[in-house]
Amino acid sequence: MIPAQNWYQKLTVQFADGTVEVLFLDMSLSGRHRPRPVRLPAQWTRLGFEKCSCCPLTMEDYCPAAMSLEETLLTVRAHQSFEVVTATAMDAEQRTTSVQWPLQQVGAAFVQIAVFCSGCPVGGRFRPMLRDLRVFATGRELSKHLVYKHLLQHRGDAAASAQAVTAALEPLHAVFTGLFKRLQNVPKEATQDAIPNSIVVMHSMTMLLGIHVDK
Structure with a gap:
């Protein structure tokens, strides 16, 4: 039996106006996020819409990371990136962690899920190393x-x-560059700035990783 993974299973975001968004993520025991679209995936999630130069996928119709983002990040589309929200995550062991962060920092968690856990062949190389990373x-x-x-x-x-x-x-x-380009083509009124800024935050995290390696 594969042990439960210390990863996001449920995410709750409370905004400044009191509204709450709850996401129950369909995460497999191996830590894979399986998006549950309620409609036909958006055009910008198609693999060929803005395919990453390093992507080895050829037969798939849709980009796994983009489909994951459609389910998660687009729930914050009506809010600005600098808005401070209260976010609570529950992991596979039913433990909860709460933070009060700007929305773009919370959104970076959604980007982590999309890139590392969706089936993206590039980000998936890191997935086994993230099993015990705190939310x-x-x-x-x-x-x-x-x-x-x-x-x-x-x-x-x-x-x-x-x-x-x-x-x-x-x-x-x-991959981060490709996702950013994808979202730049989503209608502005549907995304505001929280979504692309979340990708920038996550990209900066990987840049920081490069600095740690150099040291």
Whole structure:
């Protein structure tokens, strides 16, 4: 039996005006997010709409990461990125963690789910290393966690670990760039700035990881 994963299972976001959005994420035991679209996926989620240069997928009709974002990030489309919200996450062990952050930081958690857990072949390479990462991890926490995991994988060999992280980061940066371009083509009134800014925040986290590797 595969053990439960310490990852997001339910996300609740309370906005400044008192409204609440609750997301029950369909996460498999292996940590895979399986989006549950209530309608035909949007045109911008199609694989060929803004396919990443590093993407090896050919037969799929839709981008897995984009479909995940459609279910999660688009629930915040009526709000601005700087709005401070109260977000609560429940993991697979029924533990809850709450934060009061600007919406773009909370949205970065949705981007993590989309890139690392949706079936994206690039982000999926990191998924086994994130099983014990705490929910709402900061950029520094994510960076330290991944560096530590690579060190374990390479038996403490710093040079080999740094090489592996650097090689994995290059296509990952391309994925974040591709997602950002996709969302720039979504009607502005439907997205405001919270969604693209969340991708920028997550992208900056991976840039921070590169700095940790250099050190």
